[in-house]
Amino acid sequence: MWQKSMFTSTDHTPMVLIDRSARHIKPRIMAKVEYLNPCGTHYCRVADTIVDHAEKGGLITPGMTLVDWTYGCSGIALAMAAVTRGYKVLLVVPDKISREKQQVLKALGAEIVITPADALPGEPRSCVNVAENLVQSLPSAFFANMYENELNCKVHVEKTGPEIQEQTEGGITHLFVPAISGALVSGLGRFLKAERPEIKIIGVEPEGSIYRELLHSGRAGTAKSYELEEIGGLWESKYWDASVIDDIVQVSDRDAFNCGRELFRTDAIFAGGSSGAVLFAALRAGALLDEKARIVVVLSDYGGYYLSKMYSDEWMKQKGFYRKVSSPKDEITAEDVVGLKTRKELIVAHPEHTLSEVFEMMRQHDVSQVPIVSYGTPIGSISENRILSILIENDEAMNSKVIGYMEQSFPVCSSHANISELSEKMQQSASGVLITLSDGSLQLLTKSDLIEALTHK
Numbered sequence: 001m002w003q004k005s006m007f008t009s010t011d012h013t014p015m016v017l018i019d020r021s022a023r024h025i026k027p028r029i030m031a032k033v034e035y036l037n038p039c040g041t042h043y044c045r046v047a048d049t050i051v052d053h054a055e056k057g058g059l060i061t062p063g064m065t066l067v068d069w070t071y072g073c074s075g076i077a078l079a080m081a082a083v084t085r086g087y088k089v090l091l092v093v094p095d096k097i098s099r100e101k102q103q104v105l106k107a108l109g110a111e112i113v114i115t116p117a118d119a120l121p122g123e124p125r126s127c128v129n130v131a132e133n134l135v136q137s138l139p140s141a142f143f144a145n146m147y148e149n150e151l152n153c154k155v156h157v158e159k160t161g162p163e164i165q166e167q168t169e170g171g172i173t174h175l176f177v178p179a180i181s182g183a184l185v186s187g188l189g190r191f192l193k194a195e196r197p198e199i200k201i202i203g204v205e206p207e208g209s210i211y212r213e214l215l216h217s218g219r220a221g222t223a224k225s226y227e228l229e230e231i232g233g234l235w236e237s238k239y240w241d242a243s244v245i246d247d248i249v250q251v252s253d254r255d256a257f258n259c260g261r262e263l264f265r266t267d268a269i270f271a272g273g274s275s276g277a278v279l280f281a282a283l284r285a286g287a288l289l290d291e292k293a294r295i296v297v298v299l300s301d302y303g304g305y306y307l308s309k310m311y312s313d314e315w316m317k318q319k320g321f322y323r324k325v326s327s328p329k330d331e332i333t334a335e336d337v338v339g340l341k342t343r344k345e346l347i348v349a350h351p352e353h354t355l356s357e358v359f360e361m362m363r364q365h366d367v368s369q370v371p372i373v374s375y376g377t378p379i380g381s382i383s384e385n386r387i388l389s390i391l392i393e394n395d396e397a398m399n400s401k402v403i404g405y406m407e408q409s410f411p412v413c414s415s416h417a418n419i420s421e422l423s424e425k426m427q428q429s430a431s432g433v434l435i436t437l438s439d440g441s442l443q444l445l446t447k448s449d450l451i452e453a454l455t456h457k
Contacts, residue, residue, distance in 0.1 A: 175297075378434055413433050
């Protein structure tokens with residue numbers, strides 16, 4: 001059966017299981033592979049809808065020029081929708097977008113105006129201002145304004161959201177979405193929260209974007225530069241809807257790019273850096289969830305648009321992002337190990353506790369060692385063996401403060417440390433390692449925890 005155009009196949013992108021990349025966590029992670037639209041981006045739905053709506057409303061006629069500013073993917077989608085209907089396309093892009101996107105846009109016949117990526121909205125050189133000025137100065141021009149177009153949000157309420165609901169048979173518990181203009185995450189949140197209010201909607205952005213602070217304080221933070229494309233915001237979108245968003249989490253450029261590369265190597269899903277950021281955030285959260293959770297990640301950008309950047313070893317090394325391919329065991333991180341622990345609560349002592357109180361705490365919780373923490377900072381540790389040796393020398397010491405007898409503090413590692421790093425720390429006479437989790441809390445890992453992770457099926 002033939003189709004009228006490429007854009008009749010924009011709907012019902014696949015929902016696939018992320019198998020190997022997520023093998024160390026209990027929840028099932030499924031990917032809504034939006035980049036398998038004809039344009040290689042979720043904007044395929046949006047562009048076709050905007051052009052169709054403008055035609056039906058008499059806002060555009062063949063021969064006119066469609067103008068917009070873009071990070072690349074939305075512009076490619078707009079150009080593909082426009083050229084099939086006889087429109088010219090003029091796009092303003094920041095100079096940081098990949099060479100591949102620029103080449104695709106030129107191949108489509110779109111004219112490109114390049115502006116400095118560090119020019120913020122409101123500055124004359126910024127993408128937004130240049131695009132708006134071009135619309136005013138050109139005859140027969142139409143400003144598509146895809147990022148801030150109401151149809152951008154509406155498409156995801158009416159199409160993408162229902163697809164996710166249908167493809168997961170209503171079983172989704174957590175949705176991880178790239179926070180770009182606010183329209184995608186807000187549109188999906190509105191539909192899915194209306195269906196099941198308990199679903200958690202989590203936006204993902206780069207370090208340097210403004211949405212996390214906006215969600216938690218009501219004020220947009222100060223934007224900083226980042227290398228990721230097609231994700232993150234520099235100002236508050238008018239379609240930002242905090243009432244349907246449970247959290248915004250940030251991911252570094254390095255973690256996002258490497259997670260995307262690993263996804264291609266292990267699951268053959270050829271996605272971009274935005275998708276890598278979303279999957280990294282989902283894997284990090286999934287390590288702390290049980291097998292009842294059903295996580296969906298929206299993979300919105302195509303990896304072929306980044307061959308000269310995240311898929312180039314030379315570029316990754318130049319930027320300091322390169323991470324060599326790990327062996328299977330090195331793919332297990334501290335956060336993965338924490339996720340497998342039966343006991344999630346960390347038992348700690350404080351300097352003002354007596355040895356007697358600490359020993360009773362250890363006895364009740366069946367642990368043989370505890371860290372000593374002061375105002376959230378590890379300052380030492382104490383073990384059953386140490387308490388025994390103290391009592392042999394002085395049986396009245398049980399009423400003394402533990403701070404006077406504490407041993408050296410456990411080494412502290414980040415949640416991203418791999419299992420080889422943790423093992424090396426423990427070989428250096430340490431019986432355990434403290435892990436700093438993404439929420440700032442601490443967790444203690446022992447050698448038995450590492451053995452359990454390595455032998456976990």
